[in-house]
Amino acid sequence: MAALRLTTSVALRPAASPSSAAAAAPRTASFACAVARGLPSLRLAPPRRRRGDLLRPRAGEDAAAESYATALAEVAMENGTLDATVSDMEKLEKIFLEETVSEFFDNPTVPRDEKAQLIEEISTSSELQPHVSNFLNVVVDNSRAGLMPLIVREFETAYNALTGTEEATVTSVVNLESEDLAQIAQHVQKITGAANVRIKTRIDPDLIAGFTVQYGRDSSNLIDMSVRKQIAEITSELELPSVALDV
Numbered sequence: 001m002a003a004l005r006l007t008t009s010v011a012l013r014p015a016a017s018p019s020s021a022a023a024a025a026p027r028t029a030s031f032a033c034a035v036a037r038g039l040p041s042l043r044l045a046p047p048r049r050r051r052g053d054l055l056r057p058r059a060g061e062d063a064a065a066e067s068y069a070t071a072l073a074e075v076a077m078e079n080g081t082l083d084a085t086v087s088d089m090e091k092l093e094k095i096f097l098e099e100t101v102s103e104f105f106d107n108p109t110v111p112r113d114e115k116a117q118l119i120e121e122i123s124t125s126s127e128l129q130p131h132v133s134n135f136l137n138v139v140v141d142n143s144r145a146g147l148m149p150l151i152v153r154e155f156e157t158a159y160n161a162l163t164g165t166e167e168a169t170v171t172s173v174v175n176l177e178s179e180d181l182a183q184i185a186q187h188v189q190k191i192t193g194a195a196n197v198r199i200k201t202r203i204d205p206d207l208i209a210g211f212t213v214q215y216g217r218d219s220s221n222l223i224d225m226s227v228r229k230q231i232a233e234i235t236s237e238l239e240l241p242s243v244a245l246d247v
Contacts, residue, residue, distance in 0.1 A: 061147060061150060062150070062154075064144065064147060065147050065150040065151045065153075065154045066154045068135075068138075068144065068147070068151045068154070069151050069152075069154035069155040069157070069158055070154075070158060071135075072085065072089075072131075072132075072135050072151075072155055073085075073155060073158040073159065073162065075131050075135070076131075076159075077162065079131060081131075082159060082162065082163065084129055085129065085132060085155075085159075086155065086156060086198075088126070088128050088129055088132040089132070089151075089152045089155050089156065090152070090200075091126040091128070092122075092126070092128075092132075092136070092152060093148070093149055093152040095122060095126070096145070096149055096152075097149060101145070102145040102146040102148060103146075104118070104145075105118075105140045105143075105145035106143050106144075106145045106146050108143070115140055116137070119133065119136055119137055119140065120133075123136070139151070160198070163195070163196055164194060164195035164196055165194060165195070165196040165197065165198050166188060166189070166192045166194035166196070166197050166198070166215060166216075167197075167200065167215065168184070168185070168188045168197060168198070168199055168200070168213055168214065168215035169199075169200045169201070169202060169213070169214045169215070169219060170184055170200070170201050170202070170212070170213050171202040171203070171204045171207065171211060171212045171213075171214070172201070172202075172203065172204070172207065172210070172211035172212075173203070173204065173205055173207050173208065173209055173210075173211075174203070175201065175203070176201070176211065181199050181201070184199060184211075184213060185197040185198075185199050188213065188215050191215075192215065192216070206228060207226040207227065207228050208226065208227040208228050208231070209226070209227040210225045210226035210227050210228075210229075210230075211225055211226060212224045212225065212226055213225075
């Protein structure tokens with residue numbers, strides 16, 4: 001099997017025709033069209049606060065993240081850059097997992113030019129596409145940087161739905177070889193019947209050896225090939241039932 005070049009994920013998919021992608025692209029958001037043209041002064045109006053939102057802050061955050069993710073997905077569909085955009089969002093996810101980053105961007109006392117400078121540094125070092133960099137500016141301008149990890153997840157959900165992709169998370173003690181990840185992706189594809197499979201990787205030394213694969217809705221399906229599981233099974237078999245002794 002030919003080795004695959006991996007970054008944070010490996011995708012197995014048939015080549016999609018540009019016409020089919022264009023047909024699937026929603027074209028109703030003015031924000032999406034504006035970003036696609038590369039305009040620098042974009043603003044995405046925050047979602048209207050409805051009665052009861054104060055009692056349901058999490059629901060409000062989910063709605064806001066979905067709104068941003070949907071707008072970005074429309075841009076990526078317009079530009080034919082869905083794959084590259086999901087890769088960019090994975091890079092941003094790692095950056096914004098550090099809470100100090102979102103705290104810096106959402107801090108109203110930090111001058112806008114300092115925020116713009118950091119966005120430029122992130123865009124350059126991560127080689128972000130222009131529309132993703134513009135999108136990051138919009139998120140920061142609306143003080144939504146703290147939502148970035150959730151926005152990434154919502155975008156990945158939209159990406160998976162648009163491309164018929166099954167996402168699987170492979171957890172191992174050390175980084176697996178490209179060939180191994182490709183075989184795992186093929187196995188998940190066979191089980192699920194998905195058109196495409198994206199593999200995300202995690203490191204967990206507690207597994208001792210081997211790996212686990214989580215896939216399906218909310219990662220509810222598990223393939224456990226870890227030594228930790230084998231030890232647990234052996235330990236369970238060796239456990240003797242308690243016996244009451246008459247004295």
